[in-house]
Amino acid sequence: MAKLDLFKFVPFRLNRLAAEVSAALSGEYRARYGLDIPEWRVLATLGFRDEACSAQYIAQCTRTHKSTISRAVTTLMDRALIERVANADDRREFRLRLTIRGRALYEELIPRLLRKERDILSCLTAQERKDFAALLGKIECSLDLVQGREAVQQTEAY
Amino acid sequence: MAKLDLFKFVPFRLNRLAAEVSAALSGEYRARYGLDIPEWRVLATLGFRDEACSAQYIAQCTRTHKSTISRAVTTLMDRALIERVANADDRREFRLRLTIRGRALYEELIPRLLRKERDILSCLTAQERKDFAALLGKIECSLDLVQGREAVQQTEAY
DNA sequence: TTAAGATAGTCTCATTTGCAACCATCTAAA
DNA sequence: TTTAGATGGTTGCAAATGAGACTATCTTAA
Secondary structure (H helix, E strand, O other): OOOOOHHHOHHHHHHHHHHHHHHHHHHHHHHOOOOOHHHHHHHHHHHHOOOOEOHHHHHHHHOOOHHHHHHHHHHHHHOOOEEEEEOOOOOOOEEEEEOHHHHHHHHHHHHHHHHHHHHHHOOOOHHHHHHHHHHHHHHHHHOOOOOOOOOOOOOOOO | OOOOOHHHOHHHHHHHHHHHHHHHHHHHHHHOOOOOHHHHHHHHHHHHOOOOEOHHHHHHHHOOOHHHHHHHHHHHHHOOOEEEEEOOOOOOOEEEEEOHHHHHHHHHHHHHHHHHHHHHHHHOOHHHHHHHHHHHHHHHHHOOOOOOOOOOOOOOOO
């Protein structure tokens, strides 16, 4: 008779763990800065990369639906955390980048989030953290989730 | 200057990985059997445990909101995949269990899902899979995500 | 007993998010 | 050129889901 223990089933465990970790982090960016996850992803992408980039690029990098990114961009512009400039080469697209204010918020937020991540992973030894990252990497790789420096074709999931 | 590479940030990676793995699995239970995630979680919990259990118990085990479970239970009863019997000891609660039909679906579904899980993890060696499971376990443990045989008090996240 | 508080489950409401249609613009081929 | 198809971005709509009110029932203590 077939049986499946949910608590040993990796897909379920990943879901639950991701939800829990997100909840733990959201205290930092939601409660403190009024950002939701898509907004945070936009900031994170713009803050990390030096050049301005398009909404489409952010959507591909973060594997977030373009309409979700579009809404996040609107909100962030309303809050003057990011700005966009027309792209002369292709007038369909806009180049997005952090404003001074957005950069300041980013600089303030990052150390907090890194500290949270460290807290969450503090139950592992340094070696275990390394191993964990490597294993995640292997799985991401086989699921074709790896993103290089260039944008990758969005493979619309299912 | 503070920086954070999203692709190296574990919370982000977990989110993305969980979403991708869920999408890969949903082909099995959504497309083929018309189940959504909460419904699948109810079936999985009932199928794994031998005794009937309450909706509350399922909510706690799977860390899913009770209203979500309530809706899934309604749908599954409409489809005659589960049934509920009044609990004489406590008339607020119902004991839920699979019907013959529900059990049959469960038996058919489980091997498919296990095969999918195996596919996803096939990029790891047997030892790596073991390590990965152990590391997940440690993190779950420190986040208090571990569920024993008995129900655990729901710590309403944030 | 009775009353206060806890708990199981349902339901309504608001929010979030994916989908798909849509517009503007670009590209490539006739 | 002109036209067909692809692409960047926005928006309306519908489905999913969490929060919390609500009912019914249980428990505990006065």
